[in-house]
Amino acid sequence: MIIAYQQIMAEEVKLINSGSSPIGLRVVWALKLKGIQYEFIEEDLFNKSTLLLQHNPIYKKVPVLIHNGKPIVESLIILQYIEETWKQNPILPADPYEKAMSNFWANFGDDKVLPSIWYAFIKKGKEQEVAITEAWENLKFLEEELRGKKFFGGENIGLVDIASGWLAITVSVLEELVGIKVIDGEKFPLLVRWMKVFSDSPVIKENWPPRDALMSTYSAFLQSCHSN
Structure with a gap:
């Protein structure tokens, strides 16, 4: 040791x-x-x-x-x-099938959830409505994946939780900046609960960026997107 x-x-x-x-x-x-x-x-x-x-x-x-x-x-x-x-404190399950599914959901988050959420905040009018609907459809899959679990990884934080952690950080900031609600407790109760539990976990909470820094960064990104 x-x-x-x-x-x-x-x-x-x-x-x-x-x-x-x-x-x-x-x-x-x-x-x-x-x-x-x-x-x-x-x-x-x-x-x-x-x-x-x-x-x-x-x-x-x-x-x-x-x-x-x-x-x-x-x-x-x-x-x-x-x-x-580094093998200590694994973030992936040992079982090959469970490991494959963890990788699937992590990639699903980047390939489907992330772009649909981003478009929901940067699009306008009809395009924004379409983007929000698509984002909700993708988020429903994550909601179901959380059923009966504390984290996506079960009782402990795993790969999918880490990969999806941006949801807990960025969505509320973008909602405040843009003035729309994409993730609410009525539509996605399990996801909202997970966001809170994940955010309050010691390692996550101790390495959380200041909200004012996030507000400044995303405000600049939004301005850049709308000016192009």
């Missing part, structure tokens, strides 16, 4: 990220849950650094995990890497 701890301490782990990035927070939460020490390198999303462009020249975005000099990009891939590299 002491040897394993010394090995963890000896490893060089760096994270290029923006403190207000809910997608980047996935990596922060996973590293914290596993007790991995790392160096946080703050990135300006509006003025990207040479370091970011060097380590992620294809997508040019955060987060980027650098482990012993080797960069890993794309948040869900980074989470898989973290899980396979």
Whole structure:
């Protein structure tokens, strides 16, 4: 046990990220849950650094995990890497089928839920109505997946919870900025309950970005979207 701890301490782990990035927070939460020490390198999303462009020249975005000099990009891939590299406090089930389903729901969140939610806030008029309807249809699947569970991962936070954590952070901020309600307790009681329990979990709560920083960041993003 002491040897394993010394090995963890000896490893060089760096994270290029923006403190207000809910997608980047996935990596922060996973590293914290596993007790991995790392160096946080703050990135300006509006003025990207040479370091970011060097380590992620294809997508040019955060987060980027650098482990012993080797960069890993794309948040869900980074989470898989973290899980396979550091075995303590697993975020994926051991059963192959359950692991496959966890990966499915994490990808569903990024491929279907995230874009539909985003469009619900940036579209106008009829297009916004269509986007909200699509977002609700996707959210219904997450609502059902939570039935009978505390977290998507069961009694403990797992991959799907970490991957879906952006819902608990960004939706209320965007709702306030745009003036519409997308997720409410009447339509999605299980999802709203999960958002509260997830947000109040110690590791999550201790690494929660300040709301005023999120308001500022998303206000700038919304202005950018509406000006294009």
